[in-house]
Amino acid sequence: xxxxxxxxxxxxxxxxxxxxxxxxxxxxxxxxxxxxxxxxxxxxxxxxxxxxxxxxxxxxxxxxxxxxxxxxxxxxxxxxxxxxxxxxxxxxxxxxxxxxxxxxxxxxxxxxxxxxxxxxxxxxxxxxxxxxxxxxxxxxxxxxxxxxxxxxxxxxxxxxxxxxxxxxxxxxxxxxxxxxxxxxxxxxxxxxxxxxxxxxxxxxxxxxxxxxxxxxxxxxxxxxxxxxxxxxxxxxxxxxxxxxxxxxxxxxxxxxxxxxxxxxxxxxxxxxxxxxxxxxxxxxxxxxxxxxxxxxxxxxxxxxxxxxxxxxxxxxxxxxxxxxxxxxxxxxxxxxxxxxxxxxxxxxxxxxxxxxxxxxxxxxxxxxxxxxxxxxxxxxxxxxxxxxxxxxxxxxxxxxxxxxxxxxxxxxxxxxxxxxxxxxxxxxxxxxxxxxxxxxxxxxxxxxxxxxxxxxxxxxxxx
Amino acid sequence: xxxxxxxxxxxxxxxxxxxxxxxxxxxxxxxxxxxxxxxxxxxxxxxxxxxxxxxxxxxxxxxxxxxxxxxxxxxxxxxxxxxxxxxxxxxxxxxxxxxxxxxxxxxxxxxxxxxxxxxxxxxxxxxxxxxxxxxxxxxxxxxxxxxxxxxxxxxxxxxxxxxxxxxxxxxxxxxxxxxxxxxxxxxxxxxxxxxxxxxxxxxxxxxxxxxxxxxxxxxxxxxxxxxxxxxxxxxxxxxxxxxxxxxxxxxxxxxxxxxxxxxxxxxxxxxxxxxxxxxxxxxxxxxxxxxxxxxxxxxxxxxxxxxxxxxxxxxxxxxxxxxxxxxxxxxxxxxxxxxxxxxxxxxxxxxxxxxxxxxxxxxxxxxxxxxxxxxxxxxxxxxxxxxxxxxxxxxxxxxxxxxxxxxxxxxxxxxxxxxxxxxxxxxxxxxxxxxxxxxxxxxxxxxxxxxxxxxxxxxxxxx
Numbered sequence: 001x002x003x004x005x006x007x008x009x010x011x012x013x014x015x016x017x018x019x020x021x022x023x024x025x026x027x028x029x030x031x032x033x034x035x036x037x038x039x040x041x042x043x044x045x046x047x048x049x050x051x052x053x054x055x056x057x058x059x060x061x062x063x064x065x066x067x068x069x070x071x072x073x074x075x076x077x078x079x080x081x082x083x084x085x086x087x088x089x090x091x092x093x094x095x096x097x098x099x100x101x102x103x104x105x106x107x108x109x110x111x112x113x114x115x116x117x118x119x120x121x122x123x124x125x126x127x128x129x130x131x132x133x134x135x136x137x138x139x140x141x142x143x144x145x146x147x148x149x150x151x152x153x154x155x156x157x158x159x160x161x162x163x164x165x166x167x168x169x170x171x172x173x174x175x176x177x178x179x180x181x182x183x184x185x186x187x188x189x190x191x192x193x194x195x196x197x198x199x200x201x202x203x204x205x206x207x208x209x210x211x212x213x214x215x216x217x218x219x220x221x222x223x224x225x226x227x228x229x230x231x232x233x234x235x236x237x238x239x240x241x242x243x244x245x246x247x248x249x250x251x252x253x254x255x256x257x258x259x260x261x262x263x264x265x266x267x268x269x270x271x272x273x274x275x276x277x278x279x280x281x282x283x284x285x286x287x288x289x290x291x292x293x294x295x296x297x298x299x300x301x302x303x304x305x306x307x308x309x310x311x312x313x314x315x316x317x318x319x320x321x322x323x324x325x326x327x328x329x330x331x332x333x334x335x336x337x338x339x340x341x342x343x344x345x346x347x348x349x350x351x352x353x354x355x356x357x358x359x360x361x362x363x364x365x366x367x368x369x370x371x372x373x374x375x376x377x378x379x380x381x382x383x384x385x386x387x388x389x390x391x392x393x394x395x396x397x398x399x400x401x402x403x404x405x406x407x408x409x410x411x412x413x414x415x416x417x418x419x420x421x422x423x424x425x426x427x428x429x430x431x432x433x434x435x436x437x438x439x440x441x442x443x444x445x446x447x448x449x450x451x452x453x454x455x456x457x458x459x460x461x462x463x
Numbered sequence: 464x465x466x467x468x469x470x471x472x473x474x475x476x477x478x479x480x481x482x483x484x485x486x487x488x489x490x491x492x493x494x495x496x497x498x499x500x501x502x503x504x505x506x507x508x509x510x511x512x513x514x515x516x517x518x519x520x521x522x523x524x525x526x527x528x529x530x531x532x533x534x535x536x537x538x539x540x541x542x543x544x545x546x547x548x549x550x551x552x553x554x555x556x557x558x559x560x561x562x563x564x565x566x567x568x569x570x571x572x573x574x575x576x577x578x579x580x581x582x583x584x585x586x587x588x589x590x591x592x593x594x595x596x597x598x599x600x601x602x603x604x605x606x607x608x609x610x611x612x613x614x615x616x617x618x619x620x621x622x623x624x625x626x627x628x629x630x631x632x633x634x635x636x637x638x639x640x641x642x643x644x645x646x647x648x649x650x651x652x653x654x655x656x657x658x659x660x661x662x663x664x665x666x667x668x669x670x671x672x673x674x675x676x677x678x679x680x681x682x683x684x685x686x687x688x689x690x691x692x693x694x695x696x697x698x699x700x701x702x703x704x705x706x707x708x709x710x711x712x713x714x715x716x717x718x719x720x721x722x723x724x725x726x727x728x729x730x731x732x733x734x735x736x737x738x739x740x741x742x743x744x745x746x747x748x749x750x751x752x753x754x755x756x757x758x759x760x761x762x763x764x765x766x767x768x769x770x771x772x773x774x775x776x777x778x779x780x781x782x783x784x785x786x787x788x789x790x791x792x793x794x795x796x797x798x799x800x801x802x803x804x805x806x807x808x809x810x811x812x813x814x815x816x817x818x819x820x821x822x823x824x825x826x827x828x829x830x831x832x833x834x835x836x837x838x839x840x841x842x843x844x845x846x847x848x849x850x851x852x853x854x855x856x857x858x859x860x861x862x863x864x865x866x867x868x869x870x871x872x873x874x875x876x877x878x879x880x881x882x883x884x885x886x887x888x889x890x891x892x893x894x895x896x897x898x899x900x901x902x903x904x905x906x907x908x909x910x911x912x913x914x915x916x917x918x919x920x921x922x923x924x925x926x
Contacts, residue, residue: 009479010545016472082473083557083848094546094620112575114850114885156845157557176639176890180850182897183841378646382619385546387577387643422577424887427639434645 011088012255019086020250021073023243025062026281027353028069029288032360034239034352035327036064038314043458046324054221056231058129062240069285071243073125074132080124080157081247084113089255090419094383096403103406105399106263107419108252108279109386114180115150117389117421118275119235122244123150126233127158136229137161141191141216143170144344145177146389146421147235152184163230165191165219169210177425191216198222198320212336213346214319221322236272237317237326237351245278252416253282263294265402267417269394270298270307270365271344273351279418280363287362297402298354298365299394301373302442304337306330306350307358307365309448313463315349315455325456328355332451338441342370342429343390348451366398369440373397374433377423389421390429474551475718482549483713484536486706488525489744490816491532492751495823497702497815498790499527501777506921509787517684519694521592525703532748534706536588537595543587543620544710547576552718553882557846559866566869568862569726570882571715571742572849577643578613580852580884581738582698585707586613589696590621599692600624604654604679606633607807608640609852609884610698615647626693628654628682632673640888654679661685661783675799676809677782684785699735700780700789700814708741715879716745726757728865730880732857733761733770733828734807736814742881743826750825760865761817761828762857764836765905767800769793769813770821770828772911776926778812778918788919791818795914801904805833805892806853811914829861832903836860837896840886852884853892 027033036045051060062071073081092105110118130138137160142148148164155162164186171178171190181188191211192199196219202209209215217234224232235241256263266283268276276298286292298307306329315330317323328349335348357363370390377393379400380386388396399417406413423430432438455463490496499508514523525534536544555568573581593601600623605611611627618625627649634641634653644651654674655662659682665672672678680697687695698704719726729746731739739761749755761770769792778793780786791812798811820826833853840856842863843849851859862880869876886893895901918926 011479013476016474080848114844114848116887153845153848157848175894176887179890179894179897180887183844183850183893185845381577381646382616382648385543385577385616385620387646424579424639424643427642430646431638431642434642 008091008259010093011090012259013088014086014251014254016082018254019081020247020254021078022070023073024246024250024282024285025065025069025071025243026284027066027239029285030356032356033066034356037324037326040316040321040325053225054232056126056129056133056135058132059126059240062243063238074128077124077128084120085247086251087112089252092384095380098379098383099400099403099407101403101407102410102412103403104412104414105403106414106416108248108416109419110248111386111389111419111422115146115153116424117146117150118245118248118278119147119150120153121247121278122235122241122274123154125244127151127154127160130231130233131158131160135160135231137163138231138233139163139165139220139224140233140235141165141213141220143167143213143346145170145174145181145425146344148186149177149180150235151233152181152186155186156184162186163223164188165193165216167191167211167213167216173428174425191219193219196222212319214333217318218320218322236274237347237349239353241274242277242281242351242353245274246281248275248278248418249280249282252279261414263416264413265295265297265415267297267299267395267398267402267415269345269391269418269420270300270350270354271391272347273354275418275420277351277354284357284362296363297398298358298363299398300365300367301337301341301345301394302367302369302440303341304331304346305367306348308367311452311455311463312355312359313455314461317349326352328352329358330455331448332454334454335451338443340439340441342432342438343426345391345394368394368397369442371433371438371440374438376400386419387423388419389423390426392420395419471554471722473556474553475722476551477549477714477717479545481717482544483710483717484541485533486536487709487713487745487748488528488532488534488706489747490529490702492748493819494751495819496529497819500787500789503779503788516688517695519589519592519596519598521595522589522703525706526701537591540587540591547583548710549714550575552715555847558843561842561846562863562866562870564866564870565873565875566866567875567877568866569877569879571711571879572882573711574849574852574882574885578609578616579887580609580613581708581711581741582610582613583616584710584741585698585704585737586617588707590614590617590623593694593696594621594623598694600626601694601696602626602628602683602687603696603698604628604676604683606630606676606809608633608637608644608888609807611649611651612640612643613698614696615644615649618649619647625649626686627651628656628679630654630674630676630679636891637888654682656682659685675782677796680781681783681785699737700810700812702816704737705740705744705814705816708737709744711738711741711881712743712745715742724877726879727876728758728760728878730760730762730858730861730865730878732808732854732881732883733763733813733817734854735810736817738881738883740814740817747820747825759826760861761821761826762861763828763830764800764804764808764857765830765832765903766804767794767809768830769811771830774915774918774926775818775822776918777924780812789815791815792821793918794911795917797917798914801906803902803904805895805901806889808854808857831857831860832905834896834901834903837901839863849882850886851882852886853889855883858882
């Protein structure tokens, strides 16, 4: 460790006065804009009016805004951010020492809030705009429960109703997540349920099904569009979500700038892309504007490899095929990762923004197997003292790999990665790993082809 | 909210350079020192030599040191502290607004680390001194699991073996806690077990027993004293633990001083006293030296009311009656709180230091019932965004009560309380509360008398 690096504290916290007051919209600086959402019936771009039947008005504006680079964060959201932000940018001194690497490793830790992840950054924004529009409540789906918890917290704070459709197997296997949401006043329904038409239909066709994210989305959308004063909200994938999550990257950049640090490589896990997109946005902006260059690495599970093995095509956002079509890297809306896959990052598609950036060669992607992810997680937990979420640990794995390359090549690179959350509710997966019972799974080409077969084919959607 | 208070940020973080470099030993400023530990056979004060058979040498010195007010924190411990400290002192703006009180409320939040509580502050210290002594490992017991988790983390960091005896019912009911400890490399054994003489004896006498903290202590002590290179460590009650935990109070005081804030009342939950003692120590020092005056309030569960209904007497620290005798407020070492009591704070006794201070009228104590505690917890979670541990919520309850009194009397008092940890592993209790199934229980005088009957009677131990 050089003297210079010694001056960097373990944790860099911004002052409240240094917190970002605007979100950054990377689309404004993209030469190739992300493709618009399409109406699945007409294959024409979705209008604001069409989208406003499902989403809040201000959020629709943000979803469609490819021009404004900076968007003011409303004071009420800034006040809420102050409850748990700024999040620390941590210098991983102990991990560096353990790896004996000349690399300098930093991580932006988003787990220091009760929802346990970065999801709260967008949850409060979406709840705020719903409240502003005079709505009574919002609906959403949740799988593992991070997003549902975040939205419950935001709604409790603003006094909004919150209806969460939770995938039935998660509802039963993760009762603690469910109870956190209930403690925040949310109504949590196992999906599929008897409360919706589509739920009843699915239950009739598949009695005993334990549900899926796609089915939960369909139920949440149905309730939102059929209930006066409700709209549907989503925790990832959408442009608006990446916009809100830019607060992660803006804080990271401000903290690095404060100490004159320029990262060489920035790494994040990618499920729907909300964390990665938020983390890299302001850095990507510099790259797009030709001001600086960085390497960006998206890390995804080998069992759900949207970027590395998917198709860049228009596809449905849900398995129920009720949503608009989105141009993205996709495994097909019917693709479901192997049951032995632990943790999140199970989404078949990917943010349009990130998909376009990847397609344009501005970003790299790698896939990693889960046992190697949990090995990295355990090493990290023991030396850095934070028990990471399985999702976040994908980024840890690749950050460690990059740091080891630096050791091999004796390069003093600066690596920044996003530590999106904590693993307190993922101990079943850790137990499997601790007992040596965790297996890896890489889908075969045939399995992927079966998924691709579900991607709609129409003129202009060649892939 | 006045303009003045607006200038106080939501979270006051100290700089790394402002972190305490010494622990503060409140015993040095006490006119009436806490009574010494007694050998249960001879009723004579335990010597350093006797104590060193069970505890690490440096820790024995700290245990017996009533004179030195400041003790240097070794650099290795300071480095570990930097991984998760300084902890934030939070201005509870949202809670104040919700209560519509003129009171200013602050809380010192110790839950932002993977062990989920303040216990890590002493765990790393005790593990460090064990390592320094050249020991191979340490043993301990854990009930709910916070202490065991903290010790596992500290031992993983230092490369020490860690054997945890976990009360069998917790081991079975809290598998996630157990897995966190295993992830940090600890060997976790459900107690009573076949691995110790006392465990085998208890199992033979009470087949099917689900264990108790007292039994787990006995097993951990037996293993420590019968295994070459091992010592026993304890997470609360002891003088040394209060010394280490003084880091909480020192940081709190430094943060308040930075903004020129003087608290009127300082509140903490009290089980064995580690958090409360650590939080109030430097403030109590000022009071003992006649420099300032503060109100201190210990909050305990009505179902385990050591301070408010216990006897001030010499008693055993464990139910197995193998430990030295300690002068403290006690319900008798055989006292076990009602099975419907949720969360920690189940200990029959109390820190000697706090017991003496309470006995001398320097501190107040109140007991609260658990449904009112969970009501406070839920209100706090919804407005402040942190899901508190049930233990911590005892302090929240009384902080709210004090703030409401301020409202009634239109007093602008400053209230500081200790938020010791998070409730992620306590969702079974929250579920009971959410379902309206939580009951209160106040032990009858007869039940308490039965506990008192177990307190040893000898000359000089009148109560």
